[in-house]
Amino acid sequence: MKKTRVAILGSGNIGTDLLIKILRSQYLECSLFIGRHLNSPGMNKAGSLGVRISDLSIEAIEREPDCCQVVFDATSALDHRKHWPVLKKLNKRVIDLTPSGIGEMCVPALNIEHCLDIENVNMITCGGQASIPLASVIGNTQDVEYIEVVSTIASRSAGPATRINLDEYVESTEKGIRKFSGCSNVKAILTLSPAQPPIDMQTTVFAKVTRPDMQALKEEIPKMAGRVQHYVPGYSIIVPPMVESDRLVTMVRVRGLGDYLPKYAGNMDIINCAAIAMAEEYAKAGEGERGGDGR
Amino acid sequence: MKRILIHDVTLRDGNHAISHKMTAVQIAAYAAAADAAGVPVVEVGHGNGLGASSLQVGESAISDELMLKTARMNLPDSKLAIHVIPGFATINKDLKLAIDNGVDVVRVASHCTEADITQRHINYVRDRGKEAYGVLMMSHMASKETLVEESQKMESYGAEGVIIFDSAGTYLPGQVSERVRELVASLNIPVGFHAHNNLGLGIANSMAAAEAGASIIDGSARGFGAGSGNAQIEVLIAVLEKMDYQTGVDFYRMLDAADLAERDLLKEIPRIKSLSIVSGLSGVFSGFIKPVERISREFNVDARDVLFELGRRQVVAGQEDIIIDVVSKLCATKDER
Numbered sequence: 001m002k003k004t005r006v007a008i009l010g011s012g013n014i015g016t017d018l019l020i021k022i023l024r025s026q027y028l029e030c031s032l033f034i035g036r037h038l039n040s041p042g043m044n045k046a047g048s049l050g051v052r053i054s055d056l057s058i059e060a061i062e063r064e065p066d067c068c069q070v071v072f073d074a075t076s077a078l079d080h081r082k083h084w085p086v087l088k089k090l091n092k093r094v095i096d097l098t099p100s101g102i103g104e105m106c107v108p109a110l111n112i113e114h115c116l117d118i119e120n121v122n123m124i125t126c127g128g129q130a131s132i133p134l135a136s137v138i139g140n141t142q143d144v145e146y147i148e149v150v151s152t153i154a155s156r157s158a159g160p161a162t163r164i165n166l167d168e169y170v171e172s173t174e175k176g177i178r179k180f181s182g183c184s185n186v187k188a189i190l191t192l193s194p195a196q197p198p199i200d201m202q203t204t205v206f207a208k209v210t211r212p213d214m215q216a217l218k219e220e221i222p223k224m225a226g227r228v229q230h231y232v233p234g235y236s237i238i239v240p241p242m243v244e245s246d247r248l249v250t251m252v253r254v255r256g257l258g259d260y261l262p263k264y265a266g267n268m269d270i271i272n273c274a275a276i277a278m279a280e281e282y283a284k285a286g287e288g289e290r291g292g293d294g295r
Numbered sequence: 296m297k298r299i300l301i302h303d304v305t306l307r308d309g310n311h312a313i314s315h316k317m318t319a320v321q322i323a324a325y326a327a328a329a330d331a332a333g334v335p336v337v338e339v340g341h342g343n344g345l346g347a348s349s350l351q352v353g354e355s356a357i358s359d360e361l362m363l364k365t366a367r368m369n370l371p372d373s374k375l376a377i378h379v380i381p382g383f384a385t386i387n388k389d390l391k392l393a394i395d396n397g398v399d400v401v402r403v404a405s406h407c408t409e410a411d412i413t414q415r416h417i418n419y420v421r422d423r424g425k426e427a428y429g430v431l432m433m434s435h436m437a438s439k440e441t442l443v444e445e446s447q448k449m450e451s452y453g454a455e456g457v458i459i460f461d462s463a464g465t466y467l468p469g470q471v472s473e474r475v476r477e478l479v480a481s482l483n484i485p486v487g488f489h490a491h492n493n494l495g496l497g498i499a500n501s502m503a504a505a506e507a508g509a510s511i512i513d514g515s516a517r518g519f520g521a522g523s524g525n526a527q528i529e530v531l532i533a534v535l536e537k538m539d540y541q542t543g544v545d546f547y548r549m550l551d552a553a554d555l556a557e558r559d560l561l562k563e564i565p566r567i568k569s570l571s572i573v574s575g576l577s578g579v580f581s582g583f584i585k586p587v588e589r590i591s592r593e594f595n596v597d598a599r600d601v602l603f604e605l606g607r608r609q610v611v612a613g614q615e616d617i618i619i620d621v622v623s624k625l626c627a628t629k630d631e632r
Contacts, residue, residue: 037369040448105551146350148349148350148351150349150351150613150616152614152616152617153612155406155408156408163409163411163412164411164414164415166381166382166385166415167380167381167385167386167387167415170382170385171385171387171388175584187349189349189351189382189383189613190382191382191406191611191612191613191614192382192406192409192412193406193411193609193610193611193614194403194406194407194408194437194609194611195436195438195608195609195610195611199608199609202616202617202620204351204581204616204619206349206350206351206616207350208350238620239619239620239623242619244593244619245589245590245593247620249350250614251616251619253619290452
């Protein structure tokens with residue numbers, strides 16, 4: 001089967017981890033790995049894996065528009081705002097891993113099919129990918145007045161772009177929770193933990209609910225977790241839904257696959273796994289069309 | 296005579312002691328008393344600062360905006376300060392509102408190794424022409440070399456001082472001196488210290504900081520703060536003056552303000568309870584004591600075991616949800632036995 005060709009923009013932790021995952025995909029191949037400096041650790045890693053690299057940023061794709069069908073943007077929210085008009089003109093499918101807020105928000109467990117027809121999908125945030133599936137169950141099964149999601153990630157799993165983008169992280173996560181839970185009163189919190197050895201990513205969803213329907217949660221939360229586990233193997237419920245001090249609470253841990261960063265970096269893993277699930281869905285859906293053009 | 300700048304955190308850290316339920320009337324009364332005493336900087340807010348009212352940490356009784364407006368109205372001379380943790384508070388939602396409401400001093404905080412998350416917030420405060428300080432919380436978790444590096448980052452972002460927090464009340468005086476001395480020698484901006492009294496060393500550690508060159512010291516009335524409280528501000532003023540430091544605070548009026556706090560703000564006078572000692576020893580943030588106590592009681596596990604396990608996991612402020620995880624794991628082991 002012919003694989004769909006993708007390019008990765010951004011050679012930081014996210015981009016490099018994405019690359020390693022794509023090398024394992026049955027549906028995707030990375031035809032170009034793009035950064036800004038040939039000597040960055042990510043570029044060196046890509047080079048050592050035999051992947052074509054370029055230090056020309058977005059220009060690499062402008063110069064060679066046929067290099068790929070799908071572009072993953074793993075740069076920053078600010079950079080994505082510049083990249084998007086260029087990629088749109090070139091008719092690329094774009095999967096945005098920055099909290100730019102431009103594309104359609106995508107959580108594969110919830111709206112992957114809807115996103116198939118959309119040219120720019122946004123993967124929200126790591127905390128969003130972990131919490132929104134659960135928040136949507138709560139929104140759909142409960143009479144909910146407020147939802148709050150709290151993620152803790154290891155300091156060493158957060159690169160410079162994540163750190164400088166904390167406000168965008170909060171805003172983008174909150175927007176995602178609102179959209180998928182239907183609850184307008186929401187809050188997102190992110191804590192970076194200096195603990196050594198580093199801790200696994202943990203995400204807690206709290207909610208204020210009138211007369212919680214625990215039975216529905218006990219059925220639906222594990223089902224939803226199962227759907228996420230299809231594309232994020234390290235996603236697991238560690239505290240099942242319960243009520244503590246009038247707060248509905250449930251907690252997940254996300255362990256990474258240990259591809260580019262160690263396993264504690266579940267935050268990076270979950271957003272990358274989600275992005276790849278989306279891209280593979282394109283690839284599968286696009287099979288028929290591309291069959292005819294001789295490639 | 297050497298000057299020490301006193302930051303009064305009663306109306307912020309004290310909120311931890313009453314599960315963030317401080318009212319506007321209480322804020323108005325204490326702010327006016329602290330202002331009358333000539334306390335130079337008065338901090339107000341939820342225990343974890345602006346934008347931190349939450350199910351995770353505890354919901355405030357009143358909005359941030361009402362807290363700020365009330366304090367501002369009652370602080371004609373003292374500067375109004377806030378505590379801000381990026382990840383809880385954003386510039387657009389919280390910081391802008393605070394500065395629009397007349398905040399003079401913003402203390403932008405991160406855990407001890409995370410200074411770079413404070414950059415944009417510090418920049419914003421400076422751009423708005425207000426004073427910005429950097430705060431390194433849970434500072435005992437980092438070596439003095441790391442604290443220097445992180446403080447230098449804050450200095451480079453425009454912080455006008457860096458305050459290290461003994462959030463867990465775990466330092467011994469010698470450890471404070473060592474860190475403060477290193478920071479004073481490496482920075483071109485003032486260094487501050489914020490004590491918690493879990494091991495009975497709040498005042499002693501603050502003195503050690505001053506003697507090592509710290510020029511900003513945090514205190515709160517009757518020690519009103521998380522866990523067994525902070526350095527008791529009226530004692531701080533007395534001892535600093537005795538040691539020939541100048542604070543500019545009127546001693547009698549400070550005592551009056553502390554009496555008022557005891558009467559109108561405190562549910563109980565902070566004292567070193569058994570769990571505070573465990574929190575200090577295990578290096579767990581003092582603000583965890585109340586929720587640990589509550590959840591442990593609910594699930595019938597030993598709160599001391601919970602604190603030691605949290606210490607082993609090196610939790611930091613903002614990770615209160617982990618208490619539930621630890622308690623349910625301890626429950627499970629108990630059931631197995």
